[in-house]
Amino acid sequence: MTIYSSLQKLAKSVKYQNLFFASKEINGVRLFKNTFDFSSLQRLFLNYLWNFELIYIALSIDKISEKVLEDEIFWDAYLLWNRKENNKKSAINDKQHDVKLVSGKKINFPNKQRQ
Amino acid sequence: MTEGRMEEAKKTVKMYEENEELFRAEEMIKDNKITFFVEDKKYRVRMLNLAERNELDNLRRKKFGQLLQDKDIMMEKDLIKQYQERGINISEMDERIQKLTAEEVATQLKLGEAISKNDGESVLNTYKETIESLQHEKRAILAEKTLLLEFSLENQLLSYVAQIFTYLSLEVFEDNSWKRKFESIAEFEKTTDDKLINTAAQYSILLQSL
Numbered sequence: 001m002t003i004y005s006s007l008q009k010l011a012k013s014v015k016y017q018n019l020f021f022a023s024k025e026i027n028g029v030r031l032f033k034n035t036f037d038f039s040s041l042q043r044l045f046l047n048y049l050w051n052f053e054l055i056y057i058a059l060s061i062d063k064i065s066e067k068v069l070e071d072e073i074f075w076d077a078y079l080l081w082n083r084k085e086n087n088k089k090s091a092i093n094d095k096q097h098d099v100k101l102v103s104g105k106k107i108n109f110p111n112k113q114r115q
Numbered sequence: 116m117t118e119g120r121m122e123e124a125k126k127t128v129k130m131y132e133e134n135e136e137l138f139r140a141e142e143m144i145k146d147n148k149i150t151f152f153v154e155d156k157k158y159r160v161r162m163l164n165l166a167e168r169n170e171l172d173n174l175r176r177k178k179f180g181q182l183l184q185d186k187d188i189m190m191e192k193d194l195i196k197q198y199q200e201r202g203i204n205i206s207e208m209d210e211r212i213q214k215l216t217a218e219e220v221a222t223q224l225k226l227g228e229a230i231s232k233n234d235g236e237s238v239l240n241t242y243k244e245t246i247e248s249l250q251h252e253k254r255a256i257l258a259e260k261t262l263l264l265e266f267s268l269e270n271q272l273l274s275y276v277a278q279i280f281t282y283l284s285l286e287v288f289e290d291n292s293w294k295r296k297f298e299s300i301a302e303f304e305k306t307t308d309d310k311l312i313n314t315a316a317q318y319s320i321l322l323q324s325l
Contacts, residue, residue, distance in 0.1 A: 001133060001136045003140055003143065003321065006136050006137050006139070006140035007140055007144070009137060009140075010137060010140055010141060010144075014151035025293040032144065032145060032146060033145055033146040034146055035148055037147070037162065037163050038147075039144075039147045039321075039322040039323070040321060040322065040323060041143055041144050041321050042144050042147070045144050058231075062231065063233050064230050064233055065225065065229075065230045065233045065234065065239065066240055067230065067236065069232050070245065073226070073243050073246050073247065074226070074230060074239065074243065076223065077222075077223040077224070077242070077246070078226075078227045078230045078231065079227070080220070080223050080224060080227055080251060081223070081224050081226075081227020081228050081231065082227065082231070084224060084227075089307050108156070
């Protein structure tokens with residue numbers, strides 16, 4: 001087991017997922033002794049925690065394959081696909097809320113004084 | 116011991132080893148320090164503070180100047196040109212790596228979609244095997260490229276920086292307190308304790324934020 005696979009195993013564990021959740025909700029609950037200046041390993045671990053949280057949420061809401069937790073290749077692929085789908089959705093959403101301004105067209109904004 | 120009991124014993128040993136590794140990983144992330152033993156002596160490496168990072172920058176700048184003046188050391192782009200003249204094409208390697216990465220991402224997206232649709236195990240495993248084989252080929256090319264460019268100025272500088280990380284961050288536990296193992300870069304460069312330096316370097320590089 002490499003240090004990276006050990007960190008993935010820890011991040012996947014119920015203990016650290018609960019601690020991660022608590023650290024976001026409860027003031028004073030901390031994952032590490034230091035509160036700033038995180039090492040590369042700590043940043044990597046936070047990234048793993050975040051990714052596994054997303055996967056657990058997807059497993060509880062959607063009917064995705066439980067095999068996603070089995071191997072790095074599976075969770076990497078799912079997270080990549082999920083990110084791409086979310087980007088697609090937010091791009092569509094942004095387009096729907098776009099205000100189209102046509103040059104040369106007079107826009108009558110409501111005037112408070114006239115009312 | 117019967118074969119069944121032997122198997123059980125092996126499983127238990129493996130479980131203990133795994134737990135030990137997880138415990139070590141936990142120790143490594145709880146703060147910015149990693150403690151280890153070499154020949155019964157207690158050592159630790161830690162993340163560099165601001166003053167040490169400044170010292171690292173100074174040493175790196177000095178080394179860069181020295182390397183630039185050394186005519187035997189070539190910059191990566193010049194080394195690539197030399198290889199090209201000898202019929203070794205590094206840009207072809209880069210193109211192949213790019214192509215393999217694109218194929219890998221495309222397969223990952225298919226696999227991700229298959230997971231989201233809860234497709235059968237055989238479908239998922241087929242995609243997994245394809246990704247594994249693409250990653251394997253990519254790693255082989257990357258290893259070859261790294262080996263070819265090992266002596267470039269850029270890589271010499273990187274390996275020097277890794278040594279400086281070790282020099283600046285290594286501490287020894289003596290008389291109930293932590294002290295710097297090496298007081299000067301000259302003292303560090305003279306040391307012959309390869310086991311200590313290799314272990315410390317391996318841990319030190321994991322901590323530093325580059």
